[in-house]
Amino acid sequence: MAKVISVTNQKGGVGKTTTSINLSAALVLQKKRILLLDMDPQGNASVGLGVDTSQLNATIYDVLLNEVTAKQAIVNTESGVDVMTANGDLAGAQVELLNEIGRELRLKKALVAVQDDYDYILIDCPPALNVLTINALVASDSVIIPMQCEYFALEGLSALISTVRTIREALNPKLTIEGLLRTMFDKRNSLSGEVSKQLQNHFGDKVYSTIIPRNVRLAEAPSYGESAISYAPASKGAKAYVDLAKEVLSIARKKAA
Ligand code: ATP
Ligand code: MG
Numbered sequence: 001m002a003k004v005i006s007v008t009n010q011k012g013g014v015g016k017t018t019t020s021i022n023l024s025a026a027l028v029l030q031k032k033r034i035l036l037l038d039m040d041p042q043g044n045a046s047v048g049l050g051v052d053t054s055q056l057n058a059t060i061y062d063v064l065l066n067e068v069t070a071k072q073a074i075v076n077t078e079s080g081v082d083v084m085t086a087n088g089d090l091a092g093a094q095v096e097l098l099n100e101i102g103r104e105l106r107l108k109k110a111l112v113a114v115q116d117d118y119d120y121i122l123i124d125c126p127p128a129l130n131v132l133t134i135n136a137l138v139a140s141d142s143v144i145i146p147m148q149c150e151y152f153a154l155e156g157l158s159a160l161i162s163t164v165r166t167i168r169e170a171l172n173p174k175l176t177i178e179g180l181l182r183t184m185f186d187k188r189n190s191l192s193g194e195v196s197k198q199l200q201n202h203f204g205d206k207v208y209s210t211i212i213p214r215n216v217r218l219a220e221a222p223s224y225g226e227s228a229i230s231y232a233p234a235s236k237g238a239k240a241y242v243d244l245a246k247e248v249l250s251i252a253r254k255k256a257a
Contacts (some may be wrong), residue, residue, distance in 0.1 A: 002035070002118040003252070004111065005178055006140040010163075011156045012127035013116040015146040015183035017044040018126035018218050021081075022238065023144075025227035026245035028080040032119040035074065037107075039136050040126040046085040050225030053087040061089040064135065065096060070110045079227050082118070083116045094131050103131060103138035104171055108139035129163055132198045142178035146212075149182055149195035179251070180245065181250075183212045210244040213237065 007020045017040070024036045037060060038045040043053045053059075063084070073084050074215075085086040109181040111121065121214045123136040137143070143164060147153050161177070180203055186192055200207050212218075215237030221228040228238040 002111075002115045002121045003142070004115075004121045004123065004140045005011040006123040006125055006133075006136045006143045007146060008123075008125040008133060008136065008143050008160070009145050009147060009156070010127055010129050010133070010160060011147075011153075013129075014148050015181075015212065016127070017124050018046060018222075019144065019146045019181060019183065019208045019212070019241075019244075020045050020122050021048045021222070022218065022229055022241035023229050023244055023248070024081040024120075024122050025079045026238075026241045027120055027228065027248070030245050030249060032078070032249075033117065035084060035114065035118045035121045037121060039090075039107075039123050039137070040086060041088055041091040041132075041133050042126070043085070043087045043090075043147055044222065045124040046075075046083055046087070047225065048166060048222035049081060049083055049227065050111035051075055051083055051085050054111045055084060056085050056087060059085045059087055060107075061086065061093050063155070064090075064093050064106045065208065066106070074114070079230060082229075090132065099115065099129055104134050104138050107135040111139055112157065116211045134171075137164070137175060140170045140172070141174060142176045143180045145185045146181045147199075148184050148191040151191065151195070153195055154198060177206055178208055179208045179248070181208050181210070181212065184214045185211045186214050206223055208244060208247055210240060210247050212240045212244070215240075 007016050024034045027034050058068040058073040063073045125133045217232035217235035218228045218237035221231040
């Protein structure tokens with residue numbers, strides 16, 4: 001049965017989508033079967049893996065509205081990652097689900113049909129705490145929180161941790177924090193080092209030892225519809241995500257032992 005992990009942070013532009021795409025591709029390299037769910041109306045994860053979002057018959061929007069099954073909204077990509085796609089339609093789901101009973105459980109229910117087809121299901125969340133993110137957190141076993149080591153990062157983090165706690169108490173008792181990931185890291189910046197230290201003091205071994213550096217190849221790859229893992233495998237950015245995949249798997253092995 002797949003482990004479901006949401007890649008989430010309500011703060012925008014912290015590397016959620018870059019992490020979702022490249023961790024997915026790196027896990028495929030490690031022979032894992034991966035489904036990436038694009039839970040963001042921006043559709044960046046879909047486009048970043050080469051999906052033409054204007055040509056889709058069914059997306060995650062139709063899944064949430066119970067109009068199609070999960071399988072019908074999944075596309076195979078060249079990276080080996082399967083993607084449950086999204087496009088602008090998804091922005092409407094928020095309003096359309098407003099009066100639906102059990103609206104927070106839609107995704108969880110839909111995923112039951114595909115959870116034996118994958119080892120991991122990663123969910124790229126939007127930068128907001130809306131019904132889409134809540135659906136993702138309710139369907140998840142754990143969360144990966146990408147963050148930039150800058151001044152306001154810790155403030156946003158405590159809000160996010162309290163959200164995770166609220167969801168755990170109200171809707172999903174098994175939800176845990178998988179790990180905190182330092183992204184776009186610039187080791188020449190002394191503030192990054194400072195914030196990074198505070199993170200480790202607060203969260204100990206929940207902070208991944210893999211650090212994702214600022215690397216232009218990671219930013220370029222999506223415009224070619226590829227992960228950096230295939231677009232620039234020798235780049236520092238791609239290698240960091242390969243290391244992250246290994247770290248995620250090694251933590252899972254330790255837990256299972
Ligand atoms: P949003 O909140 O809008 O969904 P996000 O959290 O998904 O954003 P990304 O889209 O992954 O963040 O990253 C924001 C921008 O920073 C993108 O242009 C991306 O290409 C770039 N970027 C992400 N990680 C890195 C990195 N390690 N090095 C350089 N650029 C990066
Ligand atoms: Mg994103």
